[in-house]
Amino acid sequence: MFLDFRRDVESLLRDSLDRCEFESMIREEGTIDLELETCPHADLASTVSFRLAPVLRRSPASIAKDLENMIELPPDGLVGRVEAMGPYLNFFSSRRFLDSVLVQAQGDECWNASPKGRAIVEHTSANPNGPLHVGHIRNSVIGDTLVRILRRAGYDVESQYYVNDMGRQIAIVVWGLDRYPMDESKPDHAIAKVYIEANRDLEADLSLVSGVDELMQRYEAGDQEVAARFRSAVDLALFGLGETLVRLNISHDSYHWESEFVRDGSTEQILRSLELTGLTELDEGALQLDLSSEGFEKKLVLKRSDGTSLYTTRDLAYHRWKAQVSDRVVDVLGADHKLISGQLKAALRLMEVREPEIVIFEFVSLPTGSMSTRTGKFITADELLDEVESQAYQEVTTRRPEEGEEFRRAVAKDVGLGAVRYDIVKVSPDKATTFDWKSALDFEKLSAPFIQYSHARACSILRKADQKEFDPRLLAAEEEVALIKKIAQFDMVIERAAAELKPHQLATYARELAESFNQFYRCSPVLEAEPRIKEARLALVNAARKCLKVTLETLGIPAMEAM
RNA sequence: GGGCGUGUAGCCUAGCCAGGACAAGGCGGCAGCCUCCUAAGCUGUAGAUCAGGGGUUCGAAUCCCCUCACGCCCGCCA
Numbered sequence: 001m002f003l004d005f006r007r008d009v010e011s012l013l014r015d016s017l018d019r020c021e022f023e024s025m026i027r028e029e030g031t032i033d034l035e036l037e038t039c040p041h042a043d044l045a046s047t048v049s050f051r052l053a054p055v056l057r058r059s060p061a062s063i064a065k066d067l068e069n070m071i072e073l074p075p076d077g078l079v080g081r082v083e084a085m086g087p088y089l090n091f092f093s094s095r096r097f098l099d100s101v102l103v104q105a106q107g108d109e110c111w112n113a114s115p116k117g118r119a120i121v122e123h124t125s126a127n128p129n130g131p132l133h134v135g136h137i138r139n140s141v142i143g144d145t146l147v148r149i150l151r152r153a154g155y156d157v158e159s160q161y162y163v164n165d166m167g168r169q170i171a172i173v174v175w176g177l178d179r180y181p182m183d184e185s186k187p188d189h190a191i192a193k194v195y196i197e198a199n200r201d202l203e204a205d206l207s208l209v210s211g212v213d214e215l216m217q218r219y220e221a222g223d224q225e226v227a228a229r230f231r232s233a234v235d236l237a238l239f240g241l242g243e244t245l246v247r248l249n250i251s252h253d254s255y256h257w258e259s260e261f262v263r264d265g266s267t268e269q270i271l272r273s274l275e276l277t278g279l280t281e282l283d284e285g286a287l288q289l290d291l292s293s294e295g296f297e298k299k300l301v302l303k304r305s306d307g308t309s310l311y312t313t314r315d316l317a318y319h320r321w322k323a324q325v326s327d328r329v330v331d332v333l334g335a336d337h338k339l340i341s342g343q344l345k346a347a348l349r350l351m352e353v354r355e356p357e358i359v360i361f362e363f364v365s366l367p368t369g370s371m372s373t374r375t376g377k378f379i380t381a382d383e384l385l386d387e388v389e390s391q392a393y394q395e396v397t398t399r400r401p402e403e404g405e406e407f408r409r410a411v412a413k414d415v416g417l418g419a420v421r422y423d424i425v426k427v428s429p430d431k432a433t434t435f436d437w438k439s440a441l442d443f444e445k446l447s448a449p450f451i452q453y454s455h456a457r458a459c460s461i462l463r464k465a466d467q468k469e470f471d472p473r474l475l476a477a478e479e480e481v482a483l484i485k486k487i488a489q490f491d492m493v494i495e496r497a498a499a500e501l502k503p504h505q506l507a508t509y510a511r512e513l514a515e516s517f518n519q520f521y522r523c524s525p526v527l528e529a530e531p532r533i534k535e536a537r538l539a540l541v542n543a544a545r546k547c548l549k550v551t552l553e554t555l556g557i558p559a560m561e562a563m
Numbered sequence: 564g565g566g567c568g569u570g571u572a573g574c575c576u577a578g579c580c581a582g583g584a585c586a587a588g589g590c591g592g593c594a595g596c597c598u599c600c601u602a603a604g605c606u607g608u609a610g611a612u613c614a615g616g617g618g619u620u621c622g623a624a625u626c627c628c629c630u631c632a633c634g635c636c637c638g639c640c641a
Contacts, residue, residue, distance in 0.1 A: 033581075047584095053621085167641045170641095285639085295566095297566095303639080310640085311640075337636090338568080363635065370635095432634050432635080445590085445604090446575085447589090452603085453601080465600090522604085562601080
């Protein structure tokens with residue numbers, strides 16, 4: 001679709017540069033950047049003339065004119081028109097392009113890119129010491145959307161949850177379970193209560209801390225009885241976490257426990273590999289890595305003086321394994337991991353292991369300050385989902401009073417899920433946000449229901465008519481052409497979001513697509529149009545419906561047929 | 564103190580990495596549209612020294628430097 005058009009424009013422009021012999025004049029600088037971009041004035045515009053002007057000592061406008069004159073448009077290509085507008089070189093798609101988009105969009109193949117390789121995306125990986133809160137799910141939603149985008153872009157993706165089962169937090173939970181029984185609530189919530197109580201005790205009486213240390217040492221040493229207690233506590237928490245993730249339409253293909261990488265010896269192998277670099281040293285019994293050559297002043301501790309391993313060392317083992325079995329490794333991490341992930345990458349470089357691509361998201365705070373599992377200051381994802389769904393139920397009851405209970409419940413569930421996911425994914429990950437109930441419960445334009453609604457309207461039209469043969473050339477109204485072009489951009493948006501790992505670009509596209517459809521909906525009546533126009537418009541509605549559905553699914557948001 | 568990130572209308576956000584043709588949306592405000600395919604929609608309107616200052620450039624919200632404000636980090640925690 002649009003990528004085909006862009007490829008044709010690139011080749012036409014390169015040919016033209018060759019014919020004008022511009023390229024040879026500045027070849028020593030390498031190939032010319034064609035400077036193609038989408039803009040309001042053309043389907044693709046090039047500003048390459050500005051770049052050429054100082055080298056050729058000519059005005060950008062005259063260069064653009066020459067380039068325009070030297071372009072030979074094939075009679076039946078995707079590029080319909082080229083026009084030098086001052087210094088800009090504007091390219092417009094052809095009628096054939098619009099027709100082919102409309103035909104392709106009736107099928108299912110055009111929504112998936114060709115195979116690219118294997119990718120591993122690690123996301124969520126919250127400590128199993130409590131439920132997911134509204135900060136954690138920013139990780140989950142960004143991560144899961146990236147998984148879906150990469151799949152669309154042609155990657156064979158495995159999503160992984162890295163379980164921190166060897167950390168202090170989980171040892172505190174295991175220790176606390178001896179003193180406090182879990183109550184009847186959802187297991188992750190019950191574990192959090194134990195964790196909060198245990199922390200309170202440990203802070204009140206520092207002599208208790210040795211009990212936690214001992215548990216950690218026995219776990220790492222392979223004590224069977226302790227291992228069983230750890231496993232049982234972690235499993236309980238993960239079970240609860242998993243239920244929340246299901247509500248968010250998120251699932252992981254595999255779970256990997258930190259302790260795996262200790263037991264199979266790969267953490268020890270990491271230590272040996274790093275010792276070979278000659279940059280390690282013992283300081284008071286602890287093994288440290290000097291990363292000053294990589295720009296880190298502080299030394300990275302790899303092994304405690306009591307011989308136990310540390311999070312980063314185990315993480316290095318995990319990352320070396322991931323790099324070995326895939327073509328792309330992506331981690332989604334909170335802003336508090338910026339430094340440590342930089343050190344991780346540096347250590348991997350020293351071992352000549354391919355570094356992961358790290359997507360950092362900034363924190364979600366509450367109006368009252370930052371969240372904390374330890375002190376119990378958080379809004380859980382479960383609470384949020386309950387509240388949003390209940391609000392959505394009221395909305396749908398107001399708007400569709402004639403519909404039955406079952407319909408309204410189902411719509412509320414899908415609207416609620418969509419609203420939560422879209423609200424998170426629409427914001428760029430590097431923006432810190434403050435959680436706000438009012439905005440979370442808003443179902444208007446800049447939200448998922450806006451897009452779901454467009455899809456439902458398209459479905460409603462299609463339900464009322466049978467699709468027959470159509471002539472795409474009959475779609476020439478401004479809004480119709482704009483909608484076709486917007487649909488065509490799907491492949492480019494996916495490619496870019498997958499390359500840059502920016503899921504919010506897809507959220508922006510989804511809103512634009514829905515807007516284009518709504519404008520078409522207003523201007524072009526379908527069912528009442530004369531037969532041949534009606535068939536063509538039905539085909540466009542069908543194309544838009546498919547594109548909206550695929551876009552929503554890639555965002556992990558349900559596309560209902562009615563709402 | 565050092566590092567990283569952010570600062571765009573009353574509020575929230577896109578655009579910034581790859582500088583280019585009028586800074587794009589939403590919420591809220593104001594004025595309209597349901598004898599017409601679902602009004603969770605659509606149309607119009609008002610509202611911006613793109614944090615501030617300097618620099619590079621034919622051209623800067625976008626690149627560089629400085630300042631200010633906010634967030635995160637700088638553990639033998641994870």
